[in-house]
Amino acid sequence: MPVDPNSFTPLYVQVADALRAQIEDGELRPGDKLKNEDALADEFGTGKATIRQALRQLRAEGLIDTENRRGSTVRTPPELTLVSLKNPAKIRARMPTAKERVELGLTEGEPVLVVTYADGRTEVLARSEIDAGPATGD
Known part of the structure; x- marks a missing residue:
């Protein structure tokens, strides 16, 4: 082709x-x-x-x-993880920077989640750092 x-x-x-x-x-x-x-x-x-x-x-x-x-x-597709947030926040996935990949111990192609809270704080999380408990209606 x-x-x-x-x-x-x-x-x-x-x-x-x-x-x-x-x-x-x-x-x-x-x-x-x-x-x-x-x-x-x-x-x-x-x-x-x-x-x-x-x-x-x-x-x-x-x-x-x-x-x-x-x-x-x-690659085998990663398992989907349900994330529930207790406080008002926005969450988005993106590819990590080179520095984030090293700091979080990620392999190439692994995304990170960026959580932005209502007070303006931001966290960058690897999938391994996510506690995917049951979803709540909070």
């Missing part, structure tokens, strides 16, 4: 989109190994640099893991 070099969408985005679709459609399942860079470059009609950039994008999204000399595999 070659990419369209005349498209306004960058080649690496087209490759990432195609691989993401295969993951979402179940063609590539958790634990499945992706083809190596050479094979993907041949399949998509691109250079290896384009493939590396596409894989980097998918890692950042938390869809794949890559190990040196072993290649890339589809």
Whole structure:
């Protein structure tokens, strides 16, 4: 499935989109190994640099893991966690900064939750720091 070099969408985005679709459609399942860079470059009609950039994008999204000399595999989706807040607050998920990833001991592709309380305080939490007790109507 070659990419369209005349498209306004960058080649690496087209490759990432195609691989993401295969993951979402179940063609590539958790634990499945992706083809190596050479094979993907041949399949998509691109250079290896384009493939590396596409894989980097998918890692950042938390869809794949890559190990040196072993290649890339589809990640098992994380379990969803119910979070209940007792005080008025807003919560959102985002990818951590490099500093936050080191401080919280996260692997690439793991999101953080940012809790902003009514008084303006903000907390950045890793999934492992969340106590997901039963939801309450507080």
